[in-house]
Amino acid sequence: MAVSNPLRTFFPDRVFAAGCPSRTVLDHVMSKWGLLVLLALGDGEPLRWSELRRRAEGVSEKMLAQTLRTLVADGFVVRDARPVVPPHVEYSLTPRGLELAALLNPLMVWVVENAPDILEDAAAS
Amino acid sequence: MAVSNPLRTFFPDRVFAAGCPSRTVLDHVMSKWGLLVLLALGDGEPLRWSELRRRAEGVSEKMLAQTLRTLVADGFVVRDARPVVPPHVEYSLTPRGLELAALLNPLMVWVVENAPDILEDAAAS
DNA sequence: CAGCATCCGCAGCGATACTG
DNA sequence: CAGTATCGCTGCGGATGCTG
Numbered sequence: 001m002a003v004s005n006p007l008r009t010f011f012p013d014r015v016f017a018a019g020c021p022s023r024t025v026l027d028h029v030m031s032k033w034g035l036l037v038l039l040a041l042g043d044g045e046p047l048r049w050s051e052l053r054r055r056a057e058g059v060s061e062k063m064l065a066q067t068l069r070t071l072v073a074d075g076f077v078v079r080d081a082r083p084v085v086p087p088h089v090e091y092s093l094t095p096r097g098l099e100l101a102a103l104l105n106p107l108m109v110w111v112v113e114n115a116p117d118i119l120e121d122a123a124a125s
Numbered sequence: 126m127a128v129s130n131p132l133r134t135f136f137p138d139r140v141f142a143a144g145c146p147s148r149t150v151l152d153h154v155m156s157k158w159g160l161l162v163l164l165a166l167g168d169g170e171p172l173r174w175s176e177l178r179r180r181a182e183g184v185s186e187k188m189l190a191q192t193l194r195t196l197v198a199d200g201f202v203v204r205d206a207r208p209v210v211p212p213h214v215e216y217s218l219t220p221r222g223l224e225l226a227a228l229l230n231p232l233m234v235w236v237v238e239n240a241p242d243i244l245e246d247a248a249a250s
Numbered sequence: 251c252a253g254c255a256t257c258c259g260c261a262g263c264g265a266t267a268c269t270g
Numbered sequence: 271c272a273g274t275a276t277c278g279c280t281g282c283g284g285a286t287g288c289t290g
Binding site for chain 1: 130131132133135136138139140141142143145146147149150151152154155157160161164165167168179181182183195197198199200201221224228229230231232233234235236239240242243244246247250
């Protein structure tokens with residue numbers, strides 16, 4: 001049965017049109033590390049570089065740097081560098097980032113709650 | 126300011142632990158094409174292979190096949206093949222897939238609504 | 251401590267051709 | 271129509287070494 005879908009307002013006959021700006025944003029936000037960084041900062045607490053590396057377990061320096069640069073450019077994250085030695089840099093979410101994180105959170109909770117069942121099915125097939 | 130975060134129930138000091146089953150599910154669900162397929166089917170309407178290729182604009186045959194196999198194995202999608210010539214195959218969401226799509230939708234609406242502003246910021250930097 | 255620059259391997263992806 | 275099979279490449283991402 002069909003369900004009314006607000007996305008159809010934007011995309012009547014496709015999902016996300018190719019070349020559409022939202023595809024780019026989607027790639028940034030839903031990327032493996034982009035997602036984890038947004039979630040790590042999702043509490044609203046600022047985090048330091050080293051702390052982010054710990055929380056997004058498995059991320060390399062290169063990927064963290066690249067991811068952060070993208071998120072900062074997109075206006076999801078602010079970088080606050082204090083001119084001290086040794087350097088002290090904090091990252092936190094902008095209001096826009098907080099909006100996004102708020103939408104991400106219920107989804108992530110659903111995923112962790114259902115992941116075991118899902119992979120059980122996948123293994124059985 | 127700190128916000129109470131239900132994800133912390135599962136991951137007190139990290140985001141998604143490396144090697145955690147939910148990371149795998151996340152990779153399937155948030156992948157470029159996985160996402161688009163889930164959204165395309167999000168209305169609840171079954172779609173045929175050729176229709177899916179049209180809606181997820183830009184997807185190659187190979188990637189569509191691979192994506193669908195994963196989503197079927199994970200129990201998000203059902204494949205209904207009718208033994209006729211020419212072949213007629215329909216894909217639709219399972220109840221689990223519908224749950225997921227329901228959580229995905231508000232997020233996607235937010236993304237399309239904010240994408241122009243976001244990329245404007247990105248271009249300015 | 252918080253990065254940037256560079257090299258490089260390989261898996262992921264696209265393109266093409268073929269089939270039930 | 272709805273896929274599978276194969277090949278070739280490229281660009282993502284890891285590893286390493288260096289700097290303010």
